[in-house]
Amino acid sequence: MMLPSWKCLGRVTGGAAWRCLTGLLVVFFASCDTHQLPRDESLASLAGRPAAAEPVASVPPAAELAAPGGQTQLNESPGLGIVVSGQQVPDVNSPITESIAPEPQIPAAQSLPVETNSPDHTGAISALCEQIGAKLGSVEAEDCLAQAFVADDRRSVKGRPLLFKEVAATSEAGEPFRVLLMGGVHGDEYSSISIIFKWLELYSGQALEGQFHWRFAPLVNPDGLLDGQRAVRQNANGVDLNRNFPSADWNSLAVSYWQNSAGSNPRRFPGSAAASEPEVQWVVQQIVDFQPHVIVSVHAPYHLLDFDGPAPAPSNIGELYLHQLGVFPGSLGNYAGLNRSIPVVTLELPSAGIMPAREQIALMWRDLVAWLDQEGRRKLNARHTARHEDPASAQPSTGLP
Ligand SMILES: [Zn+2]
Numbered sequence: 001m002m003l004p005s006w007k008c009l010g011r012v013t014g015g016a017a018w019r020c021l022t023g024l025l026v027v028f029f030a031s032c033d034t035h036q037l038p039r040d041e042s043l044a045s046l047a048g049r050p051a052a053a054e055p056v057a058s059v060p061p062a063a064e065l066a067a068p069g070g071q072t073q074l075n076e077s078p079g080l081g082i083v084v085s086g087q088q089v090p091d092v093n094s095p096i097t098e099s100i101a102p103e104p105q106i107p108a109a110q111s112l113p114v115e116t117n118s119p120d121h122t123g124a125i126s127a128l129c130e131q132i133g134a135k136l137g138s139v140e141a142e143d144c145l146a147q148a149f150v151a152d153d154r155r156s157v158k159g160r161p162l163l164f165k166e167v168a169a170t171s172e173a174g175e176p177f178r179v180l181l182m183g184g185v186h187g188d189e190y191s192s193i194s195i196i197f198k199w200l201e202l203y204s205g206q207a208l209e210g211q212f213h214w215r216f217a218p219l220v221n222p223d224g225l226l227d228g229q230r231a232v233r234q235n236a237n238g239v240d241l242n243r244n245f246p247s248a249d250w251n252s253l254a255v256s257y258w259q260n261s262a263g264s265n266p267r268r269f270p271g272s273a274a275a276s277e278p279e280v281q282w283v284v285q286q287i288v289d290f291q292p293h294v295i296v297s298v299h300a301p302y303h304l305l306d307f308d309g310p311a312p313a314p315s316n317i318g319e320l321y322l323h324q325l326g327v328f329p330g331s332l333g334n335y336a337g338l339n340r341s342i343p344v345v346t347l348e349l350p351s352a353g354i355m356p357a358r359e360q361i362a363l364m365w366r367d368l369v370a371w372l373d374q375e376g377r378r379k380l381n382a383r384h385t386a387r388h389e390d391p392a393s394a395q396p397s398t399g400l401p
Pocket residue numbers: 098185186189299300
C-alpha cells in the first residue's frame with residue numbers, strides 16, 4: 001500500500017491533491033526520495049535484501065575503480081576499536097553503529113560568533129534548499145528557506161554550503177547547555193536529514209528546550225545526498241565521513257581496518273588522511289567553535305541507540321534502545337566521544353527511506369530533551385560541588401567535564 005508523506009498529505013488537505021499524486025508517481029519513476037515508497041518496499045528490500053540491511057547506494061566511479069563491488073553487503077565487524085560497554089557486539093549482519101568524531105583540544109570558552117550570511121552565502125543556501133526540497137519527500141524548499149540557515153566559508157567538495165542554525169537559550173539560569181545536533185553525515189540516509197527539519201519546525205522554540213543552546217546541522221554531507229540521481233553514503237571524494245574523523249587511532253588503524261575488516265568496501269573508505277575531507281573539517285571546526293556539551297548524530301537504518309563517551313548514556317530515545325557497539329577508527333564516536341570526552345548520542349532510525357511515525361518523532365524529541373535536561377543538571381551540580389569544595393575553580397567554566 002502506498003503511504004503518502006506528511007508533505008503529500010498536507011498538500012491534499014490544502015486542496016492540491018494533484019501534486020500529491022504526481023509526487024507519488026515521481027517516486028517510482030525518478031528515484032527521488034524514498035520516504036514515499038511503500039512501507040514494505042524500503043530501499044533495502046527493493047534491492048532484494050532484508051529490510052534491516054543497509055540502504056543501497058551507488059558508488060562514485062573513482063571508488064569503484066579502487067575497490068569494485070561497492071554495493072556488496074557490508075562486511076565489517078564492529079568493535080575493532082574500543083567496545084565501550086563491554087556488551088557483546090552483533091555479527092556482521094547486525095546493525096552497525098554510525099557515530100561521528102572530531103580532534104584537537106577544545107579551547108577555552110569563547111563568545112559564540114554571530115553568523116551573518118554574505119550575499120554569496122544567501123544565494124548558495126537558497127539553491128541548496130531548492131535541491132533539498134526537490135529530493136526529500138518530507139521537506140519542501142520553503143521549509144528549508146524558512147529556517148534561515150546560515151553557512152560559513154567552508155563548503156563541501158562540490159562547493160555546496162554546509163548549513164547550520166543556532167537556536168540560543170532563552171533561559172537565563174546560568175550557562176546554557178550546548179547541544180550540536182547533526183543529520184545527513186551519510187548522504188543516503190534520508191530520514192536522518194528529514195527528521196532534523198521536522199524537529200526544527202515542530203519543537204525548537206518550545207519552553208523546555210529554551211534552556212539549551214542548540215546548533216542544528218541537518219545535512220553534513222550535501223554532495224552525498226544531491227550529487228547524483230541516487231544518493232550515496234560517501235562524500236564526493238568517495239570517502240565515508242564517519243571514518244574520516246581524526247581519531248587518535250586513525251593513522252595506525254583506519255586504512256588497515258578498512259582493508260582487513262571492511263573488505264575494502266568503498267562505502268567505508270576512510271580517506272587518504274585523517275580529516276582529509278572538507279565536511280569533516282567543518283564538523284571539527286563546529287566542535288571547536290561551539291564547544292558542545294553533547295553531540296547528537298542521527299543516522300539510519302539500524303534501529304538502535306548508540307552512545308560513546310562519558311556515561312551515563314540514555315537508556316532509550318523513543319523506540320530506539322541503547323545498544324552500544326563500540327567505535328571505528330575515524331568515527332565521530334571515537335573522535336568526539338572517546339578522544340575528547342564529549343558524549344555522543346547516535347540515533348539510528350529504523351529506516352533510511354521511511355520517516356518514523358509522527359508519534360515516534362515526537363517521542364524521540366521528548367526523550368532526547370528529557371535526557372539532555374538530566375545531563376545538563378548533572379553537569380551543573382558537579383560544577384557547583386567543585387566550586388564549593390575548591391573556590392579556586394570558581395571561574396568561568398568551559399562547561400565540559
Ligand atoms: Zn550512517
